[in-house]
Amino acid sequence: MPSISKRGGKVPMSPFRKLIPFADKAKAAGKHVYHLNIGQPDIETPAYALQKVRETTFKILEYSPAEGIASYRRKLADYYRKFGIEAQANEIIVTTGASEAILFAMLACLDPGDEVIVPEPFYANYNGFAQIADVHIRPITSYIDTGFALPDVEAFESVIGPRTRAILITNPSNPTGTFYSREVLEGLGSLARNYGIFLFADEVYRDFCYDGNEFFSILNIPGIEEHAILIDSISKRYSACGARVGSIVTRNQQVLGAVLRYAKLRLSPPGFGQILAEATLEMEDTYINEVRDEYRRRRDVVYGRLSRMQGVVSYRPGGAFYCFAKFPVDSAEHFCQWLLEEFEHQGATVMLSPGEGFYATPGLGVDEVRLAYVLNCHDLDAAMDCLEVALKEYPYKKQATQAATTGPAARRPAPGPAF
């Protein structure tokens, strides 16, 4: 029997994947599981856009142009203009989700063995796309104590090496919800210019910025027109994850050319998804404003509750719909498994993403989790009730002053193989 490839056996997986069987078991046993582990919002897709798909009358579902439907690209350019982004329609290539945009950006700008610097914790699937493109992710650590503020320019500079070709950021960030300001981004821009490297920004959450944070795109940083590669998707913005429509935007003509060649290989992005995406751009801003308000309220519930839980470290995330928290436990992964396997509060429990999987540096994030606030405020409150009780009941809490051999930590299963 032929064996699979070495790489095929090592595709990096999502941080909560190991917990899925435990969640399934909990549900089979009748427990309600509040899913704060995933990025699938419960918000309705705009009815207007769904209706536009349902009202189509064409008779052949043809390939669209590889670079996307022309009228959609024109409307996208208008949408970006609202954020002051001066991209033309021909500087936009429509992709099959942001996933494909990330892969195409890596392929077009990096050769095998090249490096991309990514602030950690980061969206874990970047690891997988880097594996396909055969490029290395060089992490640079950010810390919960500062709300995962972007490390300073000197920190970035210290890890730039001869194979560094790009910096990749997510703004606002998944998994931390951190918002990066114009000033901070301009620092990265200088770096990109000075070192002649690319700056990739995954800006899929741009419409979800709170507390007066004004979104600023890397495409607007003066002087790095040839360096900036914007990665986008409609999945979260319009709660249309199944559309599989993203885009890559850059003023670098050579990059556009290379991305277009990769786009032509796979012939076309999804047809119906693009029709839906185009329709979202014909709508008033009411929808997006309401969704933003809703996420802000949810953010307030989650942050408000976390900040009142004893021993929990968190911060007020400025964007997206994620938050990180540090718990008073030795192993957040074990705690997350225990929540599903052994804990129950009023017939329910919570599923979270262990933080470790969002870091590339071994040993970081072991007592942290990511919470995605993709449930309504009422359910979020109930989930937070569960979490609050669980943190009190969890038997293997961090006991900094106790010897490891005598404390409860000694009794808990060894992390790693036991999961």
Add this chain to the structure above:
Amino acid sequence: MPSISKRGGKVPMSPFRKLIPFADKAKAAGKHVYHLNIGQPDIETPAYALQKVRETTFKILEYSPAEGIASYRRKLADYYRKFGIEAQANEIIVTTGASEAILFAMLACLDPGDEVIVPEPFYANYNGFAQIADVHIRPITSYIDTGFALPDVEAFESVIGPRTRAILITNPSNPTGTFYSREVLEGLGSLARNYGIFLFADEVYRDFCYDGNEFFSILNIPGIEEHAILIDSISKRYSACGARVGSIVTRNQQVLGAVLRYAKLRLSPPGFGQILAEATLEMEDTYINEVRDEYRRRRDVVYGRLSRMQGVVSYRPGGAFYCFAKFPVDSAEHFCQWLLEEFEHQGATVMLSPGEGFYATPGLGVDEVRLAYVLNCHDLDAAMDCLEVALKEYPYKKQATQAATTGPAARRPAPGPAF
């Protein structure tokens, strides 16, 4: 300014790409262009399936499972069973078109530097996916004189080397329309078993076999259950290229595991496309039978006309909707360009794909073209009228007995840079 990657500058492109500006010019000048260069059928997508999409009532377009919608996978298993293919639903992973299935198969089964043997001429985009996966295509030549019959087992054996991990075939073939019989496939199966390598088969045209050819899948070759990887798509079968729905089917659990990991990275295949795809499998066979009859009639028109053109070598393709032909010209690429730039018959001309781009071995196919019979019989006849007149009028015909320095060949622009 940062430069793009080396690979980004070298993505292999489709064989007719260089001709597009000439086609655009011809159209701008008022000429009608019969497009026989592309695989976009003019056949209507099943109205029933389009209607099913239009009748959906869900309110959130969510991610589907990474491996595809469960009910669709079950129906796909039933569909395959009609061809005697004994795949279970859990041995099917839904992909974003066959394009993604090819990439995932290469990634899951081959490591960088490994080789896959592919009979040439072959679907040119395989080159691009091989470039992304960083694997080498080892071509093995088939010839127009035998209707591009599969080379014999000894020929395959002679190119198997230490890095060979797989053989990839397309049955029926794009670009040649050649049908591979059960006997021929079983020969490849023995080879795969004896050498412990994978056998990939792109079977997207299985429903289009003519003249009583009975389709036989590689998944049915006894004894190679762990070797066979089927690649599929609904694009051509149901004329739904824009759906972007394909699949990968194998009984090899390790390969399934690896493919699923790659599938999870990109989260989900397109939602609407899967709904349409599932609906096609609820239909009677009337649609597919009618479409097959239509393509067979078109095949008869194209082959009938080609076989009566002086100096043209062709054959009766047994499946798909493509045909190769050898023309009495020195450079088919130049002829194709001349058709668009200089030729006109009753206000029209034809766009074809030069054959050279479908070969990996340099110098092969220079006097060959691919014709895709994706137009109705009336238009095909008109296109063949153009071609017949053009072959008579073309000033740079092959003059085997004439010295190159005195014949018209000496006057035509040098091939390559001139295009």
